[in-house]
Amino acid sequence: MRRVMVIDMKRCVGCEACVVACKTENRVPEGAYRDWVVQETRGELPALELLIRSQRCNHCTNAPCVANCPTGASFYRKDGTVQIDRDLCTGCRACMASCPYDARYVHPEGFVDKCTLCVHRLDKGKPTACEEVCPTSAILTGDLDDPSSLVTLRLKRGDVSVVNAEAGTKPNVFYVNGAG
């Protein structure tokens, strides 16, 4: 199993419902975020282009946070997602220094925290919190090893990209390109 997320930038309207849902579902402390929305405006008037992306931990296949964690607190789950074992975390923040997405934060209790891809929900057959509340169905989670899954079919159609590909971490959050 290889769990991935596909986010359609053509559908995303930047309402930030995903951010609110995540904070509520995962009890993310004040001032911290497991996901966030980026709005990128390009070009010159009147030819402006607006890209809206809901971003989070990319659950990279080649995750430097896992490689650099000195205690094994950051680890790959069997489904390919990157998780944190709070009991092993020392708060050294080597993982935060290693993340090309700045997707991690220090929880007020001392351990490092980030998006879990809501595996506690996925394991029960429910969608992630952000996917469930997205009003435009821009967020899709699924198993890339399953040839009939919606994420596999969507990625096969192409016109997708990843954020910060130059970091070489093989991210597993894919973005359907916005109107060019």
Added chain:
Amino acid sequence: MAPHLEIESTRNAALAVAERVWGWEIPIYLFLGGLVAGLMLAVSTSVLMLGRARVTEAMRRGLLLAPVLLSLGMGALFLDLTYKLHVFRFYTTLRATAPMSLGSWVLLLVYPVQLGLVLAMPAEILRPWLDRVPALKRLRVFLEVHVRRLAWAGLVLGVALGVYTGVLLSATVARPLWSSGALGFLFLASGTSTGVAALMVLERDHQMRGIFARADLALIALELMVIVLWLVGLSTQGPIYREAAQLVLSGPYAPLFVGIVVFGGLLVPATLEALSLRGKALHSRWVPALVLVGGLLLRFVIVYAGQDVSFVKG
């Protein structure tokens, strides 16, 4: 004209991004770790090349100082942890891919070797204490016999400790300024140079000070070469890496890096050391002090500037 690009993020409005992951504790630790590695390397090399008889009182004091400095550095590391109760977790696993894990174990090996070297070559201040305890006296005699083995261990662990302080940064993928294999060599050269400089501050023997000055001159030349390789390498890798290199070459960190680290901490002391070796200037403790200040600021600049440029947009 470059096309307009504006990026807004949920997080920009709040607090999350923009804060540095690592603060003053890490450069202090990297400096003290490098300095201790340098002290071990300098004394171990002296034992192996010149013999134990040539080990001066200043070198013995340097050896005595090493575990104290290393403990201060580890204290800074401990202060940096946000989950301090879990510090023991470093020693419940060994992770080959994580420089911080390897470094933790190297530190654990460094202490007994340092203790062995201190006991085999005790400083004046320590000798009366050692002579009072028969077991320590016997241990000292035993260690004196094996001093060359200890020196070899000191050499290997000194290199490991010195390189690790640089690899710790370069292993992170996210910071373009640190994305260079040169950092391990740079921190090793700089750490050894600061170790030799510390011995020059302590040394009273004129001949030995000359030997240290020659060694430091070679190390400074090596350090300058690695700095050039590191920055040229970054400047030819791509826009984000060029931006990172510009931070220290012409950006906000340039006065510190070019002015104090390179000029004040490397070029000026190297010139003064070269002049003193030719008899055109007196050996002064200010010269190695400049090397030490330069070494400390080098780590502050690299750790801080490294966190100011990342791949993240929003």
